[in-house]
Amino acid sequence: xxxxWVLAETGEQGPTALTLELLxxxxxxxxxxxxxxxxxxxxxIAAALGEHGASRVYDVGDIGGRLPGAPVAGxxxxxxxxxxxxxxxxxxxxxxxxxxxxxxSAMLDRPVxxxxxxxxxxxxSVLTEHPIFGGTKILHARFTGxxxxxxxxxxxxxxxxxxxxxxxxxxxxPPVDAGPAGAATIVQRHVEEASGPKLDExxxxxxxxxxxxxxxxxxxxxxLSHLLHGAAGASRAIVDAGWVPYSHQVGQTGKTVKxxxxxxxxxxxxxxxxxxxxxxxxxxxxxxxxxxxxxxVADLGIxxxxxxxxxxxxxxxxxxx
Amino acid sequence: xxxxxCVKQIPDPAVPGxxxxxxxxxxxxxKLVMDDSDSYGVEMALQLAGNVxxxxxxxxxxxxxxxxxxxxxxxxxxxxxxxxxxxxxxxGSDALSTAKALAAAxxxxxxxxxxxxxxxxDGYTGTLPVQLAxxxxxxxxxxxxxxxxxxxxxxxxxxxxxxxxxxTCPLPALVTVTAGVVEPRYPSFKGIMAAKSKxxxxxxxxxxxxxxxxVGVRGAREEVVDVADAEARAGGEIVMDEGDxxxxxxxxxxxxxxx
Ligand SMILES: Cc1cc2nc3c(=O)[nH]c(=O)nc-3n(C[C@H](O)[C@H](O)[C@H](O)COP(=O)(O)OP(=O)(O)OC[C@H]3O[C@@H](n4cnc5c(N)ncnc54)[C@H](O)[C@@H]3O)c2cc1C
Ligand SMILES: Cc1cc2nc3c(=O)[nH]c(=O)nc-3n(C[C@H](O)[C@H](O)[C@H](O)COP(=O)(O)OP(=O)(O)OC[C@H]3O[C@@H](n4cnc5c(N)ncnc54)[C@H](O)[C@@H]3O)c2cc1C
Numbered sequence: 379x380x381x382x383w384v385l386a387e388t389g390e391q392g393p394t395a396l397t398l399e400l401l402x403x404x405x406x407x408x409x410x411x412x413x414x415x416x417x418x419x420x421x422x423i424a425a426a427l428g429e430h431g432a433s434r435v436y437d438v439g440d441i442g443g444r445l446p447g448a449p450v451a452g453x454x455x456x457x458x459x460x461x462x463x464x465x466x467x468x469x470x471x472x473x474x475x476x477x478x479x480x481x482x483s484a485m486l487d488r489p490v491x492x493x494x495x496x497x498x499x500x501x502x503s504v505l506t507e508h509p510i511f512g513g514t515k516i517l518h519a520r521f522t523g524x525x526x527x528x529x530x531x532x533x534x535x536x537x538x539x540x541x542x543x544x545x546x547x548x549x550x551x552p553p554v555d556a557g558p559a560g561a562a563t564i565v566q567r568h569v570e571e572a573s574g575p576k577l578d579e580x581x582x583x584x585x586x587x588x589x590x591x592x593x594x595x596x597x598x599x600x601x602l603s604h605l606l607h608g609a610a611g612a613s614r615a616i617v618d619a620g621w622v623p624y625s626h627q628v629g630q631t632g633k634t635v636k637x638x639x640x641x642x643x644x645x646x647x648x649x650x651x652x653x654x655x656x657x658x659x660x661x662x663x664x665x666x667x668x669x670x671x672x673x674x675v676a677d678l679g680i681x682x683x684x685x686x687x688x689x690x691x692x693x694x695x696x697x698x699x
Numbered sequence: 700x701x702x703x704x705c706v707k708q709i710p711d712p713a714v715p716g717x718x719x720x721x722x723x724x725x726x727x728x729x730k731l732v733m734d735d736s737d738s739y740g741v742e743m744a745l746q747l748a749g750n751v752x753x754x755x756x757x758x759x760x761x762x763x764x765x766x767x768x769x770x771x772x773x774x775x776x777x778x779x780x781x782x783x784x785x786x787x788x789x790x791g792s793d794a795l796s797t798a799k800a801l802a803a804a805x806x807x808x809x810x811x812x813x814x815x816x817x818x819x820x821d822g823y824t825g826t827l828p829v830q831l832a833x834x835x836x837x838x839x840x841x842x843x844x845x846x847x848x849x850x851x852x853x854x855x856x857x858x859x860x861x862x863x864x865x866x867t868c869p870l871p872a873l874v875t876v877t878a879g880v881v882e883p884r885y886p887s888f889k890g891i892m893a894a895k896s897k898x899x900x901x902x903x904x905x906x907x908x909x910x911x912x913x914v915g916v917r918g919a920r921e922e923v924v925d926v927a928d929a930e931a932r933a934g935g936e937i938v939m940d941e942g943d944x945x946x947x948x949x950x951x952x953x954x955x956x957x958x
Contacts, residue, residue: 389860445857445866447829447839473842473859480829489795489920492824505924511716516929517723523920530826562838562868570862582957606957618879624844624858630823631877639957641948656932660955662948668937675932678951682940690945698949698958 379408379465379504383526385450385478386413386435387470392426395578396470398538400531401430403497404468405541407504412464413546414457416441416450421548428546430538435546439553447477448560453551454478455485464526466504468497471532479530481559491519492530493630504529512649512671513656533578533634534657570623575609577626582608583637583658585628586616587651589644589665589684593621598688599643605695611635611655613645629654644684647672664688700754700850700870702744703810704778705801705828707734708762708769709821716821722916723923724791725821731762733769736816738883739876741773743846744814746881751850755779757808761800763790767899774894775886781897782808786904791916794822798830800914803907805835812853813873817842832873839873840866844880 382404387394397413404411411431415423416438427435438453454467469479471493483490496507496516506529508517521527577583584606586599596616603610611633612626628635630650640658645651647663647670655661656675663676664687673679680687708731710716717726741758748754758773758781770781784800792800805813813835818825832839844863845856848870855866855874886894904911912918938947952958 445838445840447841448833451833473857476825477829477839477841480826481833483795483826484798484830484833487795489793490824490826491921492794492826509929510718510926513929514931515926517926518924519921520924521921530824557836558869559833559836559838562840562866562872564864564866566865567859568862568864606952614878620879623862624877625860625862631818639952639955660951661932661935662951664940664944664948668939673935673937675935676937677932677935678947679935679937680940680944680947681937682944686942687940687944687948691948694945694949695958 379499381410381412381464382408383464383467384411384413384432385467385469385475386415386423386427387472387474388415388417388419388423392423394470394472395538396472396533398426398430399534399536400468400470401427401432402538403536405431407497407499408465412436414438414450414454416446424548425545428543429540431541431543432546433543435548437548437550439550443564444560445477445562445564446474447481448556449554451478451481451485452554452556452560454482456554457551458486466525466527466529469528469530471530476530479528483528488526488528489521490528490530491521494529494531495535497529497531509653512652534636570625572625574604575607577609577611577628578633578635580609581638582606583611583628583635584608584641584643585611585613585645586643587613587645588615590616591685595685596621598692601692602641602688605692605699608637613651642672643688645672646670647675700748700751700811700848701809702748702754702756702812702814703805703808704737704740704744704756704758704773705813705815706737706741706758706760706770706773707819708732708760708766709734709819712820718926722791723926727763731766731769733772734816734820736818736820736878737773739878739880740814740816741776741778742881742883743876745777747812747846747848751848757782759801759804759808761785761789761797765901770899771894772886774897775890776884777890779897781899783899783901784907785901788904788911788915791919792914793919793921794824794827795830796914796918798827798834800904800907800909802831802834803909804902805831811850811870812848813837815873815875817875817877828873828875835873837871837873838868840868841875843874843876846874846876846880
């Protein structure tokens with residue numbers, strides 16, 4: 379491959395971690411790595427993008443309150459129609475990234491490979507890696523048709539490393555009119571206050587599941603994660619039940635975490651949960667059912683009641699500090 | 700208001716999945732059921748339709764072999780009718796081909812609102828609904844944890860990294876809902892009986908004017924190269940809690956120098 383584009387997302391502190399992971403990977407796939415970004419602050423992230431390997435960043439510009447799917451994909455498609463042809467477009471598996479990927483796929487009439495956790499060049503084509511059946515099997519796939527291939531890549535599939543390049547050259551794209559398809563607009567943002575380290579950055583993650591029995595018991599998970607200077611996570615079951623906000627969810631539809639220690643408390647270990655935490659360096663599980671699938675990935679498994687083990691653990695940790 | 704809900708019919712998730720040894724596609728030869736993920740969309744559609752006078756809910760599905768059992772479940776919940784796209788040439792379709800087939804069927808229904816799940820249980824690419832919206836020329840709002848509409852405008856609470864956004868757009872539009880957004884109703888006995896006589900319109904590719912070589916295995920422009928066992932995690936130590944569970948965890952954390 380000669381040229382790879384990376385869809386760059388901007389967070390509160392510059393490009394998101396996943397964006398930098400994708401740029402780092404892109405460097406190993408092609409000599410020319412370029413980014414596409416949107417929003418009012420593209421100039422301010424050009425340095426970080428360049429440092430991670432992007433020579434240029436195509437700037438879609440400020441899209442106001444519109445959801446990025448249609449306008450950003452529209453700008454990328456227009457760029458390609460104007461003759462710029464990457465061999466691959468790497469897109470973060472995020473809310474907005476998935477929207478851009480779906481739109482772009484239909485606009486270009488090119489398929490998408492999703493849930494990608496690995497990318498490697500082999501005999502001139504790029505082989506993707508997809509965990510299936512809860513990560514017990516790895517499927518390898520590749521595009522067979524005309525490029526560019528669109529890849530939606532999961533967080534933490536690759537490490538991010540700066541390469542020390544100069545700031546990416548910012549190339550402003552002409553505005554595109556996404557028409558009715560681009561009409562979805564954000565009228566109000568709600569930010570949930572969070573304290574302590576972020577779930578996907580913490581060295582210790584303590585997660586709770588339905589085995590906690592009630593929303594009130596989640597306080598034990600929060601206290602424990604606080605004592606361990608970690609973050610509190612959750613299974614989807616208790617997010618759906620409304621016990622904790624979605625931002626705590628670990629798994630296929632939630633966050634991917636790879637902490638030093640992951641503590642799963644009252645979580646069965648469904649395949650969709652496992653794909654989000656199986657990469658943790660160490661896994662501790664507490665579950666009253668010896669047959670729970672979570673034990674198949676645990677380094678230390680305690681077959682017991684969370685209502686006994688967790689309070690005792692909290693006490694033990696408190697008495698140490 | 701005409702609401703169209705996508706309902707995927709999938710192999711029973713309680714039965715362990717299997718890939719066809721030759722094609723590496725998911726084995727869909729057994730009986731199919733309604734994807735649980737879509738029960739939220741069906742419920743949402745019924746509730747939204749209930750709030751806007753003169754509304755109707757139509758289901759759309761693409762499935763092999765004229766499969767309707769999952770659709771009957773959703774009809775029993777209260778939808779009025781269903782459209783099934785079924786054609787041998789669709790087997791092995793990727794998400795984009797599936798979106799093309801569904802788009803052709805949905806276009807005929809002239810919906811005001813299209814509802815899908817954020818991702819399916821079996822394929823979980825999570826890209827199909829947005830592909831569908833683009834093919835239909837509609838705005839889309841994904842990851843909805845709350846939806847309301849007056850029949851003209853759609854208002855959505857959309858999940859984000861940091862919390863959620865209030866998003867609005869004019870109809871017609873497409874929305875994808877997450878699990879837990881509403882509590883799906885159980886079909887009543889009356890509903891199940893009524894579902895048996897509700898109309899299911901079965902359409903082939905020819906009916907939809909789609910060239911069979913554009914979809915299915917022939918239309919797919921990606922291939923599975925191989926499927927391998929993932930590196931298994933080394934077996935850990937599993938112990939019964941004899942009152943020493945907490946102490947064991949503390950020792951483990953100490954050894955890792957986390958505390
Ligand atoms: C498309 C799709 C996407 C999904 N995405 C995700 C995702 O991102 N993340 C996710 O987590 N799930 C996801 N799921 C849901 C997943 O399939 C499971 O339903 C969910 O993970 C189960 O949560 P749980 O382990 O808390 O609950 P359960 O499966 O109900 O498990 C509860 C466990 O607690 C144990 N227990 C009960 N009481 C006690 C006690 N007193 N002490 C100790 N243990 C006890 C039980 O033995 C049991 O193992 C997804 C599903 C689908 C279909
Ligand atoms: C393990 C695995 C990995 C795969 N990876 C890819 C891939 O990387 N790229 C790719 O293009 N295809 C992939 N496929 C094929 C893909 O799953 C199917 O093509 C499927 O038809 C559409 O994708 P989905 O179920 O993943 O859609 P999703 O986008 O996850 O579905 C979201 C929602 O769209 C609606 N919907 C989806 N399909 C239908 C249907 N048939 N009828 C009615 N409503 C529907 C439902 O509401 C569903 O919940 C994969 C399949 C498997 C089993």
